[in-house]
Amino acid sequence: MNFAKQFWALLRLNLAGTLTRLGLVCTIVIGVACAVGVLVSMLAMGVGARREAMGDVSPNRATLISVDAPSPAQSSIAQDEASLIRDLPGIRRNAAGKPIVVFQVTVFVQARSKIDRTHTGFPVMGVTPGLTDYQPELRITAGRLFNPGLHELIASNKCARQYTDFGVGAKRHMRGGDWLVVGNFDLASTVCLVFGDGDTILSAFGRNTYNQANVMLESPAAFADLTTALKANPSLHLKAQHEAEIFEQDLQQVNGILNFVSYFVGAIMALAATIGAANSLYAIVDGRRRELAILRAVGFNSAPIIASVVSESILLALPGALIGALVAWLLFNGLLASPFGASFHMAVTPSLALLGLGWALGIGALGGLLPALRAAHVPVTAALRAI
């Protein structure tokens, strides 16, 4: 009880002096604002990438790939396995009563960037009929879907923005033939997506196996039925993966680097902010030596003094974090970022702001600790004699 009373009295006293020490107080606030602002805006890239990649992920979708393949690129599914796969249990049927299974082969071709005209590789996905059953959220924004058997492609709007010759009506040269872009669409992804007819792409690129089979499940629970059926069938060397798992693997590469850099830079900036805060608080405490000595002389204990200085430090750091997060939001939220060939909008979310507040709490507590100890041990007689 006594502790709480003393603590409140001291804290009110500390905060009342804030305006008279504006310079030192601002150092803490601005230091924390810069550290948190940088951390939040860098993490906003990873969050934005994830939000755009995972936007349409459904627990109802699964992908089958070879048992020993680490990712779909290294997997192969022969065409004669197709009917076996269509007969697997747990697969939803479309309006016509056919199982929703889309076989996909992915080939890499070159495009020229719109900005600097350099070559960049992009994947072309050849899919068997049923794409719109499997991905009902695929929205054609211009033109139409490709027709089977023809050299036709549809490209996501991201491709059209990033590279040349992806608008409707554009011709692309691939494998000794001209391919017509007949449609543009919107679909959640951080990279450019191009679809064409599966069998046409298989023959044009001299391939005879698909990479993966994408299936729509009857329900998320049907995934278990599918995996048991795959294990029980020795003629199919396949494993099932949730759509989210496949997307997560793709994200891991870019996000791993982004997160490492974000936390590395953020931690260094936080260290600098902590040192700055400690220095300012030392100066504040030194300026109040006499006041603190009097307080101790009239019976205030060490513990409430320590607690009040640390609390003051934290209370100054928190608005700094809010300012940092706000500036990050104003400057970067929704900004188009394109690291590592991907392209997405950065997202400053409330949870990132909360993370920033957490870091500020740490900076405030660590930076305030040593000055607080000094404040609690002001030698009463020496400090009072200096009047």
Added chain:
Amino acid sequence: MKYLPLIWSGIWRKPGRTALVLLQVAVAFALFGVLQGMKAGVDRSVANTRADVLFVASADFGGTPLPFSYFDRLRSVPGIKSVSFADGFVGTYQRPTEAVYVLAIQPTNLWLTLVPEIFQVLPKDLEALAKTRDGALITTDIGKKYGWRVGDRIPLTSNTLHVDGSGTWTFQIVGTFKDHEPGEAGLIVANYDYLDKARAFNQGSVRNFYAVIAEPTRAAEMSDTIDELFVNSPNETNTASFRENAQQQMRSIGDLNFLIRSVTSAVLVALLFSITTMMMQTIRERTPEFAVLKTLGFSNRAIFLMVVGESLLICVAAALIGLALAMGVFPYTAKFIPGLSMPLSVVAFGLIGALLVALIAAAPPASRAARLQVVDGLAGR
């Protein structure tokens, strides 16, 4: 110069505070050095790659390799000085985790001169390789790792099948070479002829051609010429100079330029503010001391210079410590980006930044100290 002792004692008046300021500035400049150094180092390493070597690969990434007949067709293209090629496969030694990459070339100097900074082979070793069909050259590192010696026969297992139907390839070690950028997997150099005749699939094919052109400035044009030569054939090519490829690889970091700039400016703003307040605080605490100095006859200008001198000394010393730290970190980044080192221009740039920060931060407190009235100062007002 005669003020130096005064400046020095001013700096160490409160050792704890000065140490913390030094630390803060050093940390900030270490970050600056790492970020800017990374960017400048990448730019420089791209500029150092050769623009006159064109790398010819199959347009179908991961698809069938190119036919050997392209060798002669490339050599007949006007403007191309020489053409070489390389192939290879991944094998494993004894355990599936011990990967060994077999680089297969023609046993002449032609291909090796393209990358002299990476591979170095002595003429006698190259001659030995040329004489032994199934010969191989190894690095001393891999020799130590697996206990291989010249004269040994080593069996490798691979997914690339041998004509005998197995995945076992045997090489006879005939010499050594130097590899300056060793990757995680070991590497051995073997004869292309042996590999091509002994493989079950893709005989008479080549993974990549390397064309050296006479005029490096025409690299983009020549790349297009080569690609057009094989357009509409079943094996279309995709050609780009070493430099263009390096640019592409490094662009991922270039895209982060905007972010690097934002971070750097945030660091500098925070620093500027922090140092200004700290100097202000010192001046306030030392008001009586400055008043005494003025009474003794120190001019306003001298006082101003002393305060600026303190700030300069602290900032530049701390920046040097920070940049040295950043330089110390750089050898570790070589793991991710080979050949990266910190350019001296970044150090110079950092020091200029430190000077500016010190001058701007010290100006308000210094002018305050200079304008001080002796009477007020001594009265403690």
